[in-house]
Each structure stands twice: as structure tokens, then as C-alpha cells.
Amino acid sequence: MANFNTHLILAGMGNGLLASATIATSLSTTNEGMVLWLTGTIGGLLPDIDADNSSSLKVIFNCMALLLTMVIIVRLSHNHSLTLVWLIITGVYLSLRWLALPLFKQFTVHRGSWHSLLAGCTLSLLVTDIAWHVTGVSARFAWLLGIFLAIGYVIHLLLDEICAFDISGTRFKRSFGSACKPLSMSQPLASGIFLLSCAILIAWIPPVSVLKSILVTFTAISL
């Protein structure tokens, strides 16, 4: 498997190129392009957060804490006391650090159901739906966020699979086939939860016509 830095660099490069294409074709503004780039890069780290002591896990949880802190400040600081805002931020951080993180470690196995195309699809739909229904961005940008997360995820899985090929000995390592799988057959319960989540999230997606127009624009790009 590739290490953290390789995943970070390749996901950053791949998504950076795609983000520049969305700006060039006016699919996104420059600011939106930067957010897409960041989203795709995070997507390139997500599959390895199932490894308990991985750098990806620390980065993603710290990003999540930062994002939640920003949301709390933006949403609450105008109409609530500073003491209450600070208490909520502290409570959210402690819950993430001492509750969500240990639970996540407890229920995930490295290279299990989290490290699959199904998980990437579910998380991409989740991001699209939250962006569309909760943050109120346009359907176009909501779809783009999901697409970029999915691309980052797939880059990571493919890279791990490529690294399972031992070039010097022209043979496959034992890990070959465990990185880029459609779903984890060894964890049927977790895979079932992902499938069910996917089905529910599909019911809340933005208009599909917007997704089609994005894909048409992408395929018409002339280099």
C-alpha cells in the first residue's frame, strides 16, 4: 500500500487538475474550485482512516473538529453568549476525541468495508446531500463536491492496488485485490449498512439533470 504522503500528493495533484478544469469551463468559480480541490484531496485520505494509528485518521478527525468549530462560531456567536459558544465547542471536541474516535476505531478494520468503492459512493452521496439540503449551495456545486470526493477516494484505492504489484519481482503481493474492491464480502453487516445508507441517500440527491449537464461539460473539455 502507498503511504500517507504519496496518497496526499497524488490526490492533491489529480484533484487540482480537475478543479482547474471546472474553473476553466465555468462549472465553478475560483473559490468553489479551491473547495473542490480540498474536498477531493480529503477524499484521497478517507479510505485509510480505518487504520487506527494512521496519519489519515488524525488529519480527518482534526479537519472535522475544525469544520464543526467554524460552523458553531458562524451559526451561534451572533445570538448566544461567548461562554455558551465556548462550552459547546469544548463539548463537541471532547465528544469527537473521547467518544466518536474510540467508537470508530472499535468498529472498523483496516482494509475492511471502509476501504471499498461502496463506501466511497456512500460518503460522496452523503456529502452531496448535506451540501444540497443543509448548507444550501447550488445543485451544481453539491454534485461537484460529491464527484470530487469520489474521485479522491478512487485515486486512493487504485493507488493502493497498483502498489500491490511488485515491479522488481513482477509478482502480486498478498494484499492484491483487497484495496479496490466493490464491497467487503468479509464484513457483510457493514457492507449491508453501507448499501442501505446508499439507497436512502439516493432518495435525497439533487436533480439528476444537473449531474448530466456537469458530465456533458466534462466530456466536452478540449485540452
Ligand SMILES: [Zn+2]
Ligand atoms: Zn489505503
